[in-house]
Amino acid sequence: MIIFFLSLMPIYYLFYFLLNKVLSSKLQPPLPPGPTPLPYIGSLISMLRNKPTFRWIHRMMDEMNTKILCIRIGNNHVIAVSDPKIALEFLKDDDGIFSSRPVSMSTCLTSAGYLGTVLTPMGDHWKKMRKIVSKEILSRARHEWLHKKRNEEDENILRYIYNLCKTDLGATRGLVNVRIIGQQYTNNMIRKLVFGNRYFGKGSEDGGPGEEEIEHADSLWTILVYLNAFCVTDYFPWLRWVTDFDGHEKKIRNAILMTRRYQDPLIDKRIQQWNDGVRTQQEDLLDIFINLGNPQLTIDEIKAQILDMNLAGFDNVFNNIEWVMAEMINQPRIFEKAVHELDLMVGKDRLVQESDLPSLNYIKSCVKEALRLHPVTPFNVPHLTTASSIVGGYFIPKGSHVIVSRLGLGRNPEAWDDPLTFNPDRHMNGNKYVVLTDHNLHTFSFSTGRRGCPGVLMGSTMTIMLLARLVQGFTWELPPNELYVDLKENLNDLTMAKPLLAVAKPRLPHYMYPTC
Template sequence: MIIFFPSLMLICYLLSKLTSSKLRPPLPPGPTPLPYIGSIISMLRNKPTFRWIHKMMDKINTKILCIRLGNVHVIAVSDPKIALEFLKDTDGIFSSRPDSMSGNLTSGGYLDTVLAPMGDHWKKMRKILSREILSGARHKWLLKKRVEEDENILRYINNQCKINHGVTRGFVNVRIIAQQYSSNMVRKLIFGSRYFGKGSADGGPGDEEIEHVDSLWTILVYLNAFCVTDYFPWLRWITDFDGHEKIIRNAILMSRKYQDALIDERIQQWKDGVRTKQDDLLDVLITLEHTRLTADEIKAQILVRLTRFLFLFFLFWLGRHQSLFCAILINFGVVQDLILAGFDNVSNNIEWAMAEMINQPRILDKAIHELDCVVGKDRLVQESDLPSLNYIKSCVKEAFRLHPVAPFNVPHVTTADSTVAGYFIPKGSHVLVSRLGLGRNPEVWDEPLTFNPDRHMKSDKEVVLTDLNLGTFSFSTGRRGCPAVLLGSTMTTMLLARLVQGFTWELPPNEPHVDLKEKLHDLAKAKPLLALVKPRLPHHLYPTS
């Protein structure tokens, strides 16, 4: 009897496991994992990981793939209908974020909004973001600062034309122009100034700004970069297995070297009564009246946004004296988010859009014609003109579709066992929606590898950059959808409109076309876009130094 009952219980347990496994749906298709380590060896032998994943999806001919890395099931999705099931239909259990080394470091221990798991902190930050930072009223309040940066980029390009020995044309690096515009804009909106230092004599970035931008790009490259220790967390205490941790720590220190001092100084100014009027988003964060944020939370929000999307901005409430002192403890979170959010997407989109348009003069001429008809050549295009510039917006949207800034969205993690598209999705799975798979899906788009803005022109309807059906993955959807749609759309469209309206664009001599190859390890253009530019508007319209 002593042996009988334990044996019976074991048999019942095994039978229940067997029965439940037969009743539940199968996992999505994928490579056969090894015990314990899963497919981690294959991942390490097939860098970059995102290209390995997409090759497997093509080889297996599946729109949903399951790869086990350690004990984590990584689910990749390239079909818009399946993606909507994850991000919208059942997003209640798919809206959290996984723990990762890079995410933890970048967000200062998940003090931000983008990388924070679902919970009270995320709800607080999201509420602040939507109501105080990215509201329509705040967007109008920041108009003057956006206009200053719209004019500054024209001034800088025009200066490059004049430098060429008196000839009013010159070579420009479009990548530098786009990065300068987006990083200047985010610094202007957050800190009230486009430069950390004095900038350069020609109106371009100085050493401080170049160093800052380089560090932001490094953070973006290594954020959610399939680090081995994310799947074997105990390794974090033993070794920096991939070398990722050292790189990202150094980049974070470099990016914060300039911005954190400004934040701490500004907090002290409000505490001492030296500053009494809001002028930028940092002031808004410091004087928020209904929600307390620490200084570390502010810093975390600003960096993640500065580098990731420059679209998200937060507020935090600092009371007087004691409340202000408490705010110093929170700086890291808010500022970090703001900086990372609007920086990469804008600059990547504009370089690719201009490269494709220069390669197809018909498209560039059509964009010029629209601007000349809607705006004319006797004034500069303004934000108020954007609703009427459907073809310009179609060029932006097509670049989002064909040339996304990253291969996948920020990972989601499921908080419960579930079934999606007829497959079993275990609790704790990391869900990756493929921006490439959605935008280049031949079942959704005709000639998906061809840059064709006309595909987005729908009769008399206004073109918008969002896509609620996820044919493109510009701003996502669901609870984790980007709340900075208005700011992101405005920045990107205005920059393209100003570049096309303000200058003629030609290839350098002896270059018959633009090389459209991608880098191996990311989706950026392999070679920076160099172009010969010349002012096309009356001289008095260009801002002067």
């Protein structure tokens, strides 16, 4: 009898297991729709055959007529979302279980082993760094403390463009590469706020970047290109021991090495100055990081956080400014309206200042419209699901990577009339005070929830101020023989396919332009 019962036990457990699986499959909601995965590798082959991956994902969402898509790659479920209501469930309503970050090759290398804030998974270290950044670095009080330094960079970019207006570039005087202007302004600003200096080297006499600054900017852009770039070895980590399958690792390592070659020696030197008593007063953000008392940061944490800040601030401003200027040049009515607002609220006898920004609703609407229609990246930084959940009526397994489509939210026909048309007036209706944030996620500007960007004030101020100075200080025309700006997107990212070139001409009295 004992032998008989023992022989029945495996059959009983097998039957119990299969019954539970059948019952749970009936009770459990389905996964979001998506391509049928192959055993073990999932949709890897389709992903590799359809580069760039973000366009393949959006194409599948359109073909399957769904606002939430599930793609399995290896053992990972990638959940893509383009609906504001569903996105709010992930990023705000239930963000307690959706606020962590996936571990990947690119994020680990970039954050020096997750020592920064943006890319770091949830935990005590993230809480410590987030608190420091929010209260000590990006607070309103610190923003006011840094006002003079920001003003110096606002004036320098004006000086640089004014100098270009006096210079013949090829056959055209005043020909300006707007993308370079945006990159230079952002990089100079971050360097001034963090290190107290505009340049790593000597820069150029006309106020433009030098070789060091150009190389540093190129390295930052390379890091951003390969950060969270659907790398095969992120889904099959064992491949890293065999080969750099996509070639991503070598490129991002070299870019990080180049970027930190410029930044880290300045940090080491400053720490030594404080240790030797040579420096005694706090003058910039690096001084603040070094002198934090409780908790005190290690040298490696300071270096990782400063790279974090450079990456977070680099691409948003230049991408937004290039697109908004291109759209405004193509639609002179919009440009004239922005000029009129500046002339009315500020005048032509003084330069626009940060104190004027609250009253410049149309300028802010132009910036917000570019954020909506032309986001800097197709998706947000991925979120990691720390527990299985049900969102939008679908089952979301623990360990899923959740990516919210900035394109899908901003170009959603259910949220926006005529969504593919650049129309700043849509943000003016009934709004006495236009802001760039959108906690309803109809526009993905600074996100929301626990992982919402703490740099809203800094990022908004820099972007709005740069556009206001460009519009107030100059008229902008297309180069000779060009009738309109080609608004085509780059295939592999969301920048303009061709950098915006425009001819700038001063529109204010010459004495108002900074000369040094």
